Amino acid sequence: MSAFQLDHLQTLLAVVEEASFDAAARRLRVTPSAVSQRIKALEQASGQILLQRTTPVMPTEAGSIVLRLARQVSLLEADARSALHADKGEGWFPLAVAVNADSLATWFLEAVSPLVEAGGVAFDIHREDQEHTTSLLRSGTVMAAVTSTSDAVQGCSVEPLGAMRYLAVCSPRFRSDHAIVPGDGSALARAPRVDFDRRDELQAEFVRRAAGPASVALQPRHFVPTSSDFARAVVLGFGWAMLPEQQCAAEIVSGRLIELAPGSFTEVRLFWQRWNLASTMLDSVTDAVRRGARASLHPFDQS
Template structure:
């Protein structure tokens, strides 16, 4: 059981993972490398599992990740308790680390952070990550929460729906005149397309729907892996693409983008995943995120 783990040893394991080597952890903890090594070995005997892969830098095993996450949660609870007891000075703001998908970060997410009261001081550490990586960050305890399109709760986390982000297929008027002048289902098979990265399947899914399953988008395909860069590339006429409604609306009004199939929108549901942890700081942020999402996203 977790409560039977020697907590000093758990902290030592965390230091080794964070510092990368036994020597660096020893320096950070002001003990000898051999003491660090003995504590990790004792912890491995206690748990009956190998916890670290002894590479450079070391990596936690799957069992090690469980202990490392426990260590991070422990550190956070301790910090929260000290803050509530008035023991932490102004120099030690509580850090709240959150993974956010790129389109949320580019549109509504920062608005949520400005709603969080300035006292007690928090430091936000945002990470822009895709779904696959987000689950690993939550599992390893490197982030406490995430805005993600994955509804599958990472072990030890709770999930709540935030709303749906709507995407519209759009292109610059000039691009549409040159490449999309004809039946859409033919044109989309060959017109240059912009995608976020190799894992972005939104555009292909859209084309398959329009073409009733007959093949995806063109092989002339540009990858632009920032949310704002993606929109800028579509506006610049490098290709067509699926643009978040909130980014597309002003550009459509200004005539810088035209919609390709206004009746065929794509909705992506978003979720808030967070550690099951009674942290006031995290609760404050979760509340601000939910309130902002309720206004910015579709219900």
Template sequence: MVDFAQLATFQAVIGTGSFEAAARELHVTPSAVSQRIKALERSVGQVLVRRAKPCVATPAGEALVRFAGQVALLEREALAEARDGTRVSIVVNADSLHTWFLPALKAVPGPTYELHTDDEFHTADLLRSGTAMAAVTADKEVVQGCRIERLGVMRYLACGQAGASTAVLYNRKDRLQHAFVGDLSEMHYIPSASAYIEAIRIGLGWGMVQEWIAREDIAAGHYVDLHPGRYLDVPLYWQYWKIGSEVLDELTAAVKTAAAPYLRS
């Protein structure tokens, strides 16, 4: 049986990145933190913390990070009526956050939200590490301890001024342009969803633009569809912790409703 004081200490070490910072957060001594971690590792029979700067969970510890977060979420929900609510940590790709995702949060009042952004092909990594409780992701492989719901397909068009040759990418994880044309020789990296679109509008380069934004901008004359009839479809999924959480269940329904008008079925 898991000792919840040890579990909370483990979560604090991974969350803060060090035994000393965890001790300050928990108002105990670093020695007490070390003893609790060693006791937890003995009970599990695995090394759970890689002692580095910062401390990180080992592969065996990642499942326990998720479990610790799930326990904390259920505890916060149980106390929410008497205290200030619960916090839900979510990772979402920038395009979804920029367009349809925020109304889903508004539809579920009560919790506070901590949002992380990452490329849609990498968002599930934060679920695996226990950093996020839910994710909008292009990864259809179900993360252990999670449920998955298909949201739909986000369609992208290759857009820019006629003759544009330099590609605009969100960051170095962004591979949509590569998937569309293959190798790229010249690239700008612009890690802001709104600035990314603006860069294409003013002619800084070409890039993959969500269909519903592209149609409006093309009609307004901001740029053209560089390859009419061609597009790139990216299936999106909602993965979330498989626990009896009323908040996550309500949020799942809200996410599916918010995504429906923007994603192809």
């Protein structure tokens, strides 16, 4: 295997991020033929096919490994440029992170906003379920992730952020229409619920605890795959759901939502996984996320 060249790694990164050879050529200001030649040279150097020539272009398993290297080199280069031109504010580095939708809707953006104001970081945020964000770390798509997985991905460090608390809520009219009373799991199991998508298990798990495993099978479901619209659907009476307390506290106080199990909640523990790489920029993001989580999430016992 030959040594990798910097411009070849940069080209691989551009092709994957732009999803095509032509778009990568425009970004790099070279011809599509030059992009193709660089990728072929990189594949020869690695002894592996790195890209699936599909629409959109996707990395192969080997390509994901080299892509991760390309991102790491790019990050270290950005750190060096920032250190060399600290007083000039030169350049913006696209930093890719994976964040679950509820964290995006409640605390994450506020946590990292000071970095945006300071300049130098352009966030490339990938929204993904907290149980699946680590797959983006493994593939080299992102450099860090808010995840519910406490086991560190190879080459990453992990630290606890805190727990998001979810409350079972619905509109007052919805509760009345479906005759739901506290402790009546069977009525809750018959009532329509709102799920984020088909991987969302929070509502199903709540019903299983309230009415038994068989109760979930025939329950009507609405699917609303954006966090703000998901919460709005519950307020409008589409169904009941588990909402982050930050997202429903004001509506409970105003009476637009009511709790179905007062005093009860479900916790989702969140962790921060990042590349185990010495990087000033990644350290700054980690510090900002750590502060934001401390202010917004609940601590939990790791024992």
